[in-house]
Amino acid sequence: MPEIDVLLRVARTLVPRPADAEDLVQDTLIRAYRSIESFDGSHPRAWLLTIMRNAQINRTRRRRPELLDDPDAALEQSDEQDEHRHSPEAVVVGASFDAVVVDALDALPDRFRQVVELIDVDGLTYAEAAEAIGAPVGTVMSRLHRARTRIRNRLAAAGLAPRSGTR
Amino acid sequence: MRNWIRRRRAEREATCAEVAQVLQSYLDGHVDDLTARRVSRHLEHCRRCGLEAETYQAIKDALARRGREVDAQTLERLRAFGTRLAEEGRAGEADSPA
Incomplete structure (x- = not known):
């Protein structure tokens, strides 16, 4: 099972608690062995990521049956909060590039x-990330690019990146 | 001649607007070869787009440095779990009537 370390990394991204991540990987392996006869042998990582995503959906449904929020609306809302929380004055003076990136990521x-x-x-491709979260590749790209743009804007606010439009 | 002109047009350098559109995919290696060449030629001399590319690359590098360390013991437990599942599967096959 050479993909177990990849599965564990992805599980740690999908679920916050390390113990839950381990459970999710175990659940994924059980499901994979159960359905191994229907696997055609190509793209094992993508196949395992799809199984993991379905296992995660089932676990989330069991725990939180209510509808999930619209993710795009969540980013807009977070944008508004972010403007107040992370005005240039609020950014720690002298914060390192990596620290601001991590702070922006966590926000x-x-x-x-x-x-x-x-x-x-975790080093997945767009297609593999799409398998892991069960969204089209276009959605993955859109979320990724918007998220990185947000990180970039936080760096600009901290004086660690050029402001947009700077020549 | 017409094909040559068409090829030359296709190979022309990308504009700032085109680069802005595909820059992140370009840095991720998710654009076709022709687009990559056109963007690359533009980045050689455009200061604004070059700075933008450097910033996004630095963000990607910072995130990669964050690389998630997986707990060795957890990994070991999961590998043992996978091996057990495989062995049980093989034993089940051997037990089942032909």
Whole structure:
């Protein structure tokens, strides 16, 4: 099972508690072995990520049956809060580039943060991240690019990146 | 001649607006070869787009440095779990009537 470390990294991105991440990987492995006969042998990582996503959906349904919020609206709302919370004056003077990036990442709504982590931290491709969260590749790209733009704007506010439109 | 002109047009350098549209996908290696060449030629001399590319690349690098360390013991437990599942599966196959 060479993909177990990838599964564990992705699980840590999808669920906040380490113990839940381990449970999710176990659940994924059980489901994978149960359905191994229907697997055609190609793209094992994508196949396992799809199984993990379905396992995660079932776990979330069991725990939180209410409808999930619209993720795009969440980013807009978070944008408004962010403007107040992270005005240039609020940014710690002398904060390092990496610290501001991590701070901006943590301030993103979950679905945007997850996509950035899956691709930039865990090293998945757009297609693999799409499998992991069960969204079209276009949605992954849109969330990723908007999230990185937000991080970039936070860096600009901290004086660590050029402001948009600077020549 | 017409094909040559068409190729030359297709190969022309990307504009700032086009670069802004695809910059992140370009840095992720998710654009086709022709687009990558056109963007790359533009970035060679456009200061604004070059700074933008450097900023996004630095963000990607900072995030990659954050690389999630997986707990070795957890990984070991999960590997053992996977091996057990595989062995049980094989034992089940052997037990089942032909």
